[in-house]
Every structure is written in C-alpha cells, then in structure tokens.
Amino acid sequence: MATYGWAGKILRVNLTTGSTSAEDSSKYQDYIGGMGMGYRIMYEEVPLTTKAYDEASKFVMGVGPLTATGVPCSGRMNISLLSSWSKGYSIIDAHMGGHIGPQLKYAGYDAVIVEGKAASPVYIKIDDATVTIEDASDLWGKGTFEANKLLTEKVGRTFETAVIGPAGENLVNYSTLNTSFGNSAGAGIGAVMGSKNLKGFAIRGTGSVKIADPAKLLELNEYMLKDLIGANNNHNVPAVPQSWAEYSAVSGKNRWSGAPGRTWAKAEGGAIDMGEQPCGDINKIAYRTLKGVFDFGDVASNYIIKQGGCTSCPIRCYTQYDMDPLADYDLPTKVSNTCMPILYGQTFYLDGIKDFKYEGDAKMVINGASAHAMDEYGVWCNYGNIYREFAWLFTSGKYKEVLSEEEYYSLPWDWEKAGDPRWAVEIIRRIAYKEGELSTLGEGTIAVMEKWKLGKEWLDMDNPLNTNISYNGYPKHHGPDEAGQVSMLFNVMYNRDCMIHQLTDITNSGAPYEVSKATMEGFFGEGCWDKPKAWTPMNRNKAKLAKWAFNGKQFHDSATVCNWMWPMTQSPSKARNYVGDLELDANFMTAVTGKTYTKDELDFASERISQMLRVMTAISFNIHYGDTSLRDTHDAIPNWVFDKEPDFKAFEEGTTKLDRADMELAKDYFYEEMGWDKATGIPTRATLEKFGLGDMADDLAARGILPQ
Amino acid sequence: MLFGRRKPGFVDIQKADEQEEKVAGNSDKTEEKPDLMGYLSSLPDVEDEFEDIDDTKSSDEEEELELTEEQKFAEYIRIRTKATNLTSLTSLKSEIENLDEILENMKTDESCSDIIFTKGNKDIYYYSSKYMSDNYAMIASLVEEKDLVRTIAEMVLFNSKTYPAPTPVTYFEKSPYFATKAQIDRALLLLSMNEEYNDIHHN
Numbered sequence: 056m057a058t059y060g061w062a063g064k065i066l067r068v069n070l071t072t073g074s075t076s077a078e079d080s081s082k083y084q085d086y087i088g089g090m091g092m093g094y095r096i097m098y099e100e101v102p103l104t105t106k107a108y109d110e111a112s113k114f115v116m117g118v119g120p121l122t123a124t125g126v127p128c129s130g131r132m133n134i135s136l137l138s139s140w141s142k143g144y145s146i147i148d149a150h151m152g153g154h155i156g157p158q159l160k161y162a163g164y165d166a167v168i169v170e171g172k173a174a175s176p177v178y179i180k181i182d183d184a185t186v187t188i189e190d191a192s193d194l195w196g197k198g199t200f201e202a203n204k205l206l207t208e209k210v211g212r213t214f215e216t217a218v219i220g221p222a223g224e225n226l227v228n229y230s231t232l233n234t235s236f237g238n239s240a241g242a243g244i245g246a247v248m249g250s251k252n253l254k255g256f257a258i259r260g261t262g263s264v265k266i267a268d269p270a271k272l273l274e275l276n277e278y279m280l281k282d283l284i285g286a287n288n289n290h291n292v293p294a295v296p297q298s299w300a301e302y303s304a305v306s307g308k309n310r311w312s313g314a315p316g317r318t319w320a321k322a323e324g325g326a327i328d329m330g331e332q333p334c335g336d337i338n339k340i341a342y343r344t345l346k347g348v349f350d351f352g353d354v355a356s357n358y359i360i361k362q363g364g365c366t367s368c369p370i371r372c373y374t375q376y377d378m379d380p381l382a383d384y385d386l387p388t389k390v391s392n393t394c395m396p397i398l399y400g401q402t403f404y405l406d407g408i409k410d411f412k413y414e415g416d417a418k419m420v421i422n423g424a425s426a427h428a429m430d431e432y433g434v435w436c437n438y439g440n441i442y443r444e445f446a447w448l449f450t451s452g453k454y455k456e457v458l459s460e461e462e463y464y465s466l467p468w469d470w471e472k473a474g475d476p477r478w479a480v481e482i483i484r485r486i487a488y489k490e491g492e493l494s495t496l497g498e499g500t501i502a503v504m505e506k507w508k509l510g511k512e513w514l515d516m517d518n519p520l521n522t523n524i525s526y527n528g529y530p531k532h533h534g535p536d537e538a539g540q541v542s543m544l545f546n547v548m549y550n551r552d553c554m555i556h557q558l559t560d561i562t563n564s565g566a567p568y569e570v571s572k573a574t575m576e577g578f579f580g581e582g583c584w585d586k587p588k589a590w591t592p593m594n595r596n597k598a599k600l601a602k603w604a605f606n607g608k609q610f611h612d613s614a615t616v617c618n619w620m621w622p623m624t625q626s627p628s629k630a631r632n633y634v635g636d637l638e639l640d641a642n643f644m645t646a647v648t649g650k651t652y653t654k655d656e657l658d659f660a661s662e663r664i665s666q667m668l669r670v671m672t673a674i675s676f677n678i679h680y681g682d683t684s685l686r687d688t689h690d691a692i693p694n695w696v697f698d699k700e701p702d703f704k705a706f707e708e709g710t711t712k713l714d715r716a717d718m719e720l721a722k723d724y725f726y727e728e729m730g731w732d733k734a735t736g737i738p739t740r741a742t743l744e745k746f747g748l749g750d751m752a753d754d755l756a757a758r759g760i761l762p763q
Numbered sequence: 764m765l766f767g768r769r770k771p772g773f774v775d776i777q778k779a780d781e782q783e784e785k786v787a788g789n790s791d792k793t794e795e796k797p798d799l800m801g802y803l804s805s806l807p808d809v810e811d812e813f814e815d816i817d818d819t820k821s822s823d824e825e826e827e828l829e830l831t832e833e834q835k836f837a838e839y840i841r842i843r844t845k846a847t848n849l850t851s852l853t854s855l856k857s858e859i860e861n862l863d864e865i866l867e868n869m870k871t872d873e874s875c876s877d878i879i880f881t882k883g884n885k886d887i888y889y890y891s892s893k894y895m896s897d898n899y900a901m902i903a904s905l906v907e908e909k910d911l912v913r914t915i916a917e918m919v920l921f922n923s924k925t926y927p928a929p930t931p932v933t934y935f936e937k938s939p940y941f942a943t944k945a946q947i948d949r950a951l952l953l954l955s956m957n958e959e960y961n962d963i964h965h966n
Contacts, residue, residue: 295939296899296902297899298847298895298899299894299895300898301896301899302925302926305934306928307933307937314938315847316938316941331847567926568927
C-alpha cells in the first residue's frame with residue numbers, strides 16, 4: 056500500500072515459472088529502500104552459499120522514499136546482487152542514474168526482485184501494474200545501444216529501457232546493465248542477468264509519488280538550490296575566478312568547470328557560453344558543470360553538444376559529445392558519459408596516442424571510442440582495474456608467459472602503434488566475447504591473480520598500475536591519498552570499490568584548506584581534517600568522520616539520492632561561511648514521508664544497513680575461507696599503502712603514505728565506533744540487537760563467529 | 764568595456780545579440796500579446812534577478828528625479844559590476860564633472876555603502892560589493908592594468924597564502940586573464956629577472 060514517499064509495493068518476477076506478483080513493501084521501511092531493502096531481501100531469500108550465476112541466485116533493483124520526489128539529485132537506482140568476482144562472493148551493489156529508477160517508482164514499485172532463470176532470452180516489461188515477461192530473442196546478441204533502440208521501438212518511447220550487452224550474455228564477470236544515455240550499473244549485474252537469460256527491462260510508470268508536505272518540500276528544494284548546492288561532486292567554488300566568488304580552484308581543475316569563454320561549441324543553433332553561475336542563481340546551476348572540460352581540458356569544448364543528466368538533477372554531469380574524428384574509423388561519433396568508461400581508454404595504448412583534429416584532443420577522442428565500446432559491449436572496468444591490468448600485463452612482460460604467440464600476433468598492433476581508436480574497441484570486444492587469454496581481464500582482479508599465478512604480492516606492489524586497496528579484488532576509490540586514514544577505512548568496508556564521495560567532494564572542492572577545515576571540524580570535531588599530504592596520527596574524530604561517510608553512503612543508495620552530490624557538507628555561499636547543512640537529508644525525509652526524522656535517527660537507520668553489510672560479509676568469508684575474523688582478512692591492507700614513496704616517512708609533509716601501527720589503531724577506533732568486536736571486526740550481539748538485527752546475531756552465533 | 768570582454772551569459776552569444784537588436788527595434792512588441800501578459804500578471808510574484816537593472820525606469824521621469832546624484836552614480840557602478848566590470852576613477856573623471864562632490868556625498872548615503880574601490884598600481888577601481896567579491900576585484904584590477912608580470916607575481920603570492928596552493932601557469936590562460944602561452948612565457952622570463960620577485964619559484 057502506497058504511503059508518503061514509498062510506492063508501497065515490491066514486484067517479484069520469477070523467470071523460471073513466468074509468474075509475477077506484487078507484495079507489500081512497508082515491512083522494509085526500517086531499511087529505508089534501495090540498498091537497505093535489497094540487503095535485507097537478499098539476506099532473507101538467498102543463502103550466501105549461492106553462486107552469483109546459480110538459478111537460485113536473485114537480484115533486487117531498488118529505489119527509495121526520495122526517488123523521483125523532486126528532491127534534487129534523486130534519480131538513482133540501486134541493484135543488490137551477489138558478487139561473481141570479488142573475494143568472498145558476498146553482497147555487492149550496482150548503481151545507475153538516468154531515468155529508469157524514477158519510472159519504476161512511478162509504476163508503483165519500491166523494488167523488483169528477479170529470481171529463477173528463463174528458458175530463452177526475455178525482457179521484463181513493466182507498464183504500471185501490468186507486468187509481462189516478453190521474448191527477447193531478437194535482442195539477444197546485440198550491443199546495448201542497438202538493443203535499447205530496438206526495445207524502445209518495440210514498446211514505445213514513453214518507456215525507459217535498460218539492457219545488458221554481449222559481455223553480460225557471455226557471463227563476463229565485469230559486465231553492466233546500460234541505458235541508451237550512457238548510464239550503467241556495473242559490478243557484474245550484466246552477467247547475473249545474462250545467467251537468467253534476461254536481456255533487460257522496459258519500464259513505464261504513469262503514477263506519482265505521494266508527498267506528505269509538498270510546501271515544505273518546495274521550501275527545502277529552494278533552500279538547497281539557492282544556498283547549498285555547488286557543481287558536480289558539490290564542489291563549492293568555481294574552477295576559475297568568477298566575479299561573485301571569493302575563491303576559485305587555483306589548480307584550475309575542479310568540477311565547477313563552467314566559466315566565461317567555455318562553451319558547448321556543437322550546441323544546436325550555435326555555441327553556448329557557460330558564463331558565470333552565481334551562488335543563489337538557480338537557473339544557472341546546470342551551467343556550472345562542464346565535465347568534458349574537467350576531464351580533458353578546454354579542447355573538449357570543441358566537441359561538446361551539451362550536458363545531460365538524471366531525473367530531478369540540476370547538475371548535468373553527463374557530457375554529450377559529437378566526436379567527428381571517429382567517423383573516419385567508421386565508429387559512432389555521438390558519445391555520452393561522465394565517469395570511468397571515458398577516462399582511461401588511453402591506457403590501452405602502450406605506445407602513446409596522437410591528436411586528431413585539435414591540439415590535445417587525442418585522449419578525449421580515444422576515450423570517446425573506448426567509452427562507447429565499453430557501453431556497447433556492456434563491459435565494466437572495476438573502477439579502472441581492467442585498464443591498469445591490461446597495461447601492467449604488457450609493460451611488465453608477463454604477456455610473454457600468458458598469451459600464446461598466436462594470440463599475441465592476432466592483435467591488430469598496427470592500430471595500437473598508430474593510435475587508432477579501433478584498437479581500444481577491439482580489446483574491449485575480445486573481453487566481451489571471452490576471446491583468448493587476454494579476456495581473463497574481464498573475469499576480475501582475483502581471477503587474473505590466481506589464473507596467472509601472480510600471488511598476493513602482486514597486490515602489494517608499489518606501482519602506479521596497482522591501486523588495489525585490499526586483497527579482495529577492487530581498487531581504491533578516492534582512497535588514502537585524499538583523506539588519510541579516514542578514507543582508507545571506508546575503502547575496505549565493502550565487497551567492491553567503495554564508491555564513497557563525501558570526502559573527495561571536500562578534498563577536491565578547490566576551497567581554501569582553512570575554510571574546509573573549519574567546516575569539517577565544526578561538524579566532526581578538532582583534528583578530523585588534515586591538510587593534503589600532511590597526515591596527522593589517528594584520532595577519535597577521524598573515526599567518527601569515517602563512520603559518517605560510510606553510513607552516509609548507505610543512506611544515499613537507499614533513499615535514493617546521488618552520492619556524488621549528497622550530502623550538502625559545503626556551500627558556495629560566503630554568507631554561510633561556506634558551511635553546508637547536514638540536517639537537510641533528514642528534513643527532506645520528514646517532508647516527503649511524513650515520518651519525523653532527526654539527523655541522528657537517519658544516521659541510525661543508515662547504520663543498520665552498514666551492520667547488515669558487515670554481517671553478510673563475515674558470513675561469506677566464513678563460508679568460503681573458514682575465516683572467523685574480518686580484521687586481518689577482508690580488512691587487510693596491501694603493503695604499497697605503507698611502503699610507497701620510500702623517501703618519506705609516514706606523517707611527513709609531502710606524502711600520503713600511511714603508517715601500519717597507526718592504521719591498526721584506526722581500525723580499533725572505527726570498530727569501536729561501529730560497535731564491532733575489536734579483535735575480529737564483526738558486529739557484537741549487543742550492536743545487532745540495537746538495530747533490530749537479532750536474527751543476524753543468531754546466524755553469526757550458529758556459525759560460531761559471533762564475537763564473545 | 765574596460766575588460767574588452769562580452770558580458771557573460773548563458774545564452775547563445777550570437778542569438779543574444781540578435782535578440783537585443785530585435786528588442787531595441789520593437790519596444791512595443793509585448794503589447795501585441797495581451798493574453799500572455801495577462802497570464803503572466805496573474806502569476807504570483809517571483810524574485811527578479813534583474814530587478815536592479817530596471818531599464819523601464821529610464822522612461823519614468825518622476826521616479827528618476829527621486830534619485831540623488833550619488834544614487835544614480837551608485838546604480839551605474841552596480842550595472843557595470845553585474846557585467847563583471849570595474850570602473851576606473853580615470854574614466855569617471857573624464858565623464859563626470861562633479862565627481863569629487865559625488866564621492867564625498869556618497870560617504871554619508873547608506874544606500875550607496877556597497878560601492879567601494881580597490882587600489883591598483885595605476886588607478887583606483889570602483890565596484891559594488893553586492894555583486895563582486897573583494898578578491899575578484901583585486902584580480903580584475905590586475906587584469907585591467909595589463910601588467911602580466913605583476914599579475915603573476917601577485918596571484919602566486921595570494922594563492923600561496925590563501926589556499927595555500929601553487930599556481931599552475933595555465934591558470935593565467937583562463938578567465939579572466941586570458942593570457943596566451945607566449946605572453947605567459949615572456950612574463951615568466953621577465954619575472955625571473957626581477958629581484959623584487961625572487962621568492963617566486965617556477966618549476
């Protein structure tokens with residue numbers, strides 16, 4: 056039954072039996088939605104002994120009480136699934152923006168549970184309450200752009216669609232679910248869907264979301280847009296000086312990259328200048344972020360049509376390009392992306408790349424081809440590991456051992472040497488179709504390490520091509536080089552890269568250090584916020600800050616709101632001393648749901664999700680490796696974090712390396728903050744009971760891993 | 764235009780120019796659409812970001828007469844500030860005979876308190892603190908004086924002290940400096956030969 060905020064129903068689709076049914080979602084409201092709901096459902100319904108591609112495996116697509124309510128940046132969708140590629144094969148999430156999550160909400164669902172396996176390729180069509188499983192045999196085998204187009208033609212343009220590509224169909228662990236806009240959910244969801252013969256979704260929702268206090272929602276919206284929001288990643292000062300602004304990013308590089316003289320050069324009707332975008336002028340917020348220029352410099356303007364983005368988001372972070380040089384290679388020229396797929400394609404080119412049409416455009420055009428191919432084939436990069444491992448394979452000479460001569464010479468090396476964009480496309484195609492030994496790169500970092508007998512020391516090496524932040528198969532994601540021990544802690548808490556942006560949003564905002572420090576210490580206490588490259592030893596306030604960032608991420612993926620933008624920690628407003636508002640999340644929840652949330656209550660609800668993640672991780676590591684502790688296993692930190700930059704000692708100015716003993720202290724403090732046993736890092740019964748998770752405590756006890 | 768720049772905007776530059784021309788030649792155009800105006804009038808009031816640049820006031824003599832010389836002067840500075848322009852004392856002196864009197868009277872007029880100035884090496888520059896930050900006014904005065912060597916030196920010192928952060932040379936290629944690489948290279952060479960700036964290092 057619909058309540059304020061929540062749609063009220065969970066859709067269950069069983070692909071084995073072809074049955075569909077709707078269930079009441081209200082019993083999951085304590086888990087907020089999205090990720091929280093997904094974790095609880097997965098825990099209740101999918102034993103952690105299940106393998107990701109088993110018929111018994113399920114996945115849960117979830118939105119939350121704030122999704123599609125008009126709350127700024129609330130167009131996200133979370134997908135909970137079992138990992139096929141990271142150590143422990145435990146619970147993970149994929150996330151996507153765009154418009155499909157809001158459509159699901161408008162159709163009347165908070166979540167979709169997909170279970171079973173279809174006998175032949177199908178897609179799920181959700182047209183409000185009418186849900187059908189449709190034949191997708193004509194879509195199977197096709198890339199995501201073509202398949203989305205065909206599916207849209209089939210169901211009509213009023214539907215939002217998302218499909219998997221060949222990588223998902225071929226059970227490539229690194230695979231995605233994609234919309235036609237460049238929105239993609241990664242983490243292997245493509246192959247989990249592929250294992251179920253599920254090509255994709257077409258969703259149309261014509262309903263609405265009930266708001267408890269619309270006037271308050273509007274008031275909060277206006278307040279957020281006028282006084283709090285910045286640009287992409289909520290960077291709160293412009294990249295270059297603007298007349299109204301006291302500060303700008305001296306490096307010239309932050310995500311508030313729109314500026315006078317910077318244009319959408321290929322905009323319909325002629326170039327559009329970004330001009331100035333003063334704080335408080337809500338109609339110019341969308342001109343603040345010129346992501347292409349942030350990624351590739353001013354040369355990118357020449358190819359930019361406009362910035363696109365998600366439902367309810369004034370921050371348009373998806374740069375839409377027309378990269379006409381790609382036409383010379385018979386490659387698509389229209390490219391849209393905002394993150395990893397469009398940043399590291401040049402790494403495939405061991406001999407470097409060359410400019411195409413303008414000075415300095417090589418990296419951008421190569422990435423345009425690479426990003427389009429990643430999306431078309433539905434390949435996930437594991438936050439860049441696929442590119443780094445490719446480069447390492449060849450620069451280290453290891454390729455001589457693992458690739459046959461036949462395979463090596465079958466690669467079109469003349470394209471590589473010429474800086475031909477088709478080289479990147481061909482590498483990605485081979486990975487998507489599991490062609491040759493090279494395609495092991497698509498099976499995951501752990502698979503690469505084990506199959507090529509690299510040993511654990513491979514993850515320890517101090518090398519720019521190794522950013523693995525744990526021994527579990529995923530890299531740092533705004534790691535200890537950005538916020539010392541604090542970001543180190545939350546980087547190892549998940550079973551994939553952490554995807555936490557709360558602190559990089561501050562570190563890289565461009566605001567003066569003292570300004571950001573005052574804000575952070577105002578919220579989290581003295582000593583929580585170090586100068587860049589000048590870490591101080593661990594303290595309690597840093598542990599509180601790490602806990603806030605960790606739990607906050609769970610809220611964002613449960614509510615659902617964008618973790619790149621939320622929370623509003625800093626502000627562009629001089630009148631506010633650049634201080635944001637950490638109460639805003641709770642105030643929005645109250646206005647939308649009609650339930651009264653304080654910040655502390657919302658933090659508590661978010662922490663419940665963190666506790667579930669930890670319990671499920673502990674169970675998985677116990678099942679697969681017999682581990683009775685997470686501290687020195689799941690949470691172990693590779694040596695490079697401590698041994699890099701040998702000319703420096705930890706805590707010296709100029710280095711971001713960490714100290715081993717200090718990091719053990721950091722774990723002590725963090726575990727205490729979270730209510731986990733210090734020796735094992737596993738939640739205690741008292742902690743779990745406090746969050747109403749007594750059944751999980753019983754489960755841990757039955758397995759003999761509940762801390763005594 | 765003291766800076767020689769277009770007024771920044773978020774609309775197509777060419778179209779904006781064309782539109783301005785059209786509006787100038789068809790000032791009574793809005794009267795042809797009474798229904799639309801009626802509809803707009805029926806809407807609740809919203810904040811008008813351009814309310815301070817109310818060009819209809821030019822035809823409202825009564826209202827204009829109510830403004831003092833100081834207030835009209837302040838309004839002029841505000842309009843230029845909104846367009847990201849400083850207004851130099853020299854240029855004002857060349858256009859306003861009783862400038863000294865106006866500036867003196869402004870000191871006692873509360874409504875003009877946002878009109879302040881920054882001192883450059885060559886001139887004094889007025890701006891409205893309502894629409895321009897003090898730091899930007901300092902930057903704008905450096906740009907206005909077209910002394911790139913001093914601009915680089917001052918900004919490197921300012922950025923080192925304020926953020927603190929080193930200043931990439933590319934910083935000066937962007938708005939509002941828009942210096943070319945050749946200009947920057949030459950300025951850096953001159954800067955390296957000037958003992959006054961020997962605390963500024965370049966690598």
